[in-house]
Ligand code: ADP
């Protein structure tokens with residue numbers, strides 16, 4: 540009943556489908572005169588794993604960074620968890636705390652231990668009691684398989700371990716969405732699997748994830764949907780099966796041939 544429904548219910552699709560947790564409507568982004576997102580319209584449902592592929596420079600990182608407003612857009616609309624990112628009343632600090640982000644370069648604080656890296660935001664932003672933040676941090680370190688590293692510094696860890704800490708740090712705020720920007724691209728081959736395995740576990744637990752990656756095995760196994768970006772546009776979208784069996788667009792085929 541659209542009269543009594545709360546706004547978020549009223550916003551649900553006519554078929555009762557859940558409101559997407561991320562919605563882009565005709566989003567355009569420029570760096571100066573360089574038009575890098577050319578009308579992106581895309582939705583991510585709660586619990587969905589969306590994999591984003593495409594050549595270097597196609598706008599994948601920019602797309603991801605728009606989701607927590609690390610980049611400003613010039614037109615269109617972005618709604619995350621029911622909040623319009625450009626509503627003047629939007630609480631960006633709170634919104635960002637609900638979106639975990641993992642980068643190619645692990646971006647841990649080098650002068651802090653693993654435990655300090657994991658408790659900083661919960662204590663500072665969420666005002667969580669230190670003991671509680673540390674208990675959560677230990678749970679997360681168990682989850683990513685390195686509880687024994689709590690008191691180590693980032694430089695004492697392998698790349699794969701650092702990236703697992705970065706994922707744990709993202710999870711420490713109990714985010715509603717996790718964004719991954721080529722999380723395994725800077726890793727030695729033997730460390731890629733340990734990071735992908737953590738991401739697969741997360742997906743299985745129902746985390747909403749947007750993952751930019753060239754790991755097509757991961758896409759095939761974990762993605763609910765794949766989008767292919769080229770020159771600032773989503774050129775093709777579909778299931779992993781669609782992409783790996785019968786991509787429709789010539790540009791998609793050419794790209795997949797290069798990376799597979
Ligand atoms: P991808 O992640 O697919 O490689 P990006 O989103 O990083 O692509 O970049 C898209 C385009 O925007 C590229 O042409 C890139 O050079 C440009 N770009 C990205 N970040 C900036 C920036 N901060 N300033 C100017 N141009 C940028």
Ligand code: MG
Pocket residue numbers: 599600601720
């Ligand atoms: Mg990128």
